[in-house]
Amino acid sequence: MSCTSVVYCLERVLNLNDDYRQVFQVQGPSVLLMMVAGHTLLLPNRCPHQGAGLHNASLSSGVLRCPWHGIECALSTGRALNAPCANIEF
Ligand code: FES
Known part of the structure; x- marks a missing residue:
């Protein structure tokens, strides 16, 4: 049996803090x-609407708001809340 999983170390745990x-x-x-x-969340850095980078999205009460057109997605589910749009896929 062969292993096909690949694991990447992205960050040291001690560097992770809120925000x-x-x-x-x-x-x-x-x-x-x-x-x-x-x-800790890992998500595509791509808005499901038209692909804006989410690294500059605003965050309030667990809702990520895309900087381009303002679509809001719940971080708990990825669901788009204020427009018909695909969800963030985790
Ligand atoms: S690209 Fe994010 S809301 Fe349009």
């Missing part, structure tokens, strides 16, 4: 590593 955000490029599209309210 941490960093973009990484790992074999393809960029990903956004965030820490929010003690939870």
Whole structure:
């Protein structure tokens, strides 16, 4: 049996704190590593609407607001809240 999983170390745990955000490029599209309210999140750094980078999105009460057109997505589910749009895929 062979192992096909690959593990990448993106950040040292001691560097993670609330409001941490960093973009990484790992074999393809960029990903956004965030820490929010003690939870570490890894998501595509791409708004599901038209692809804006989410690294500059505003964050309030667990809702990420895209800087381009203002679509808001719940970080708990990825669901778009204020417009018909695809969800963030975690
Ligand atoms: S690209 Fe994010 S809301 Fe349009």
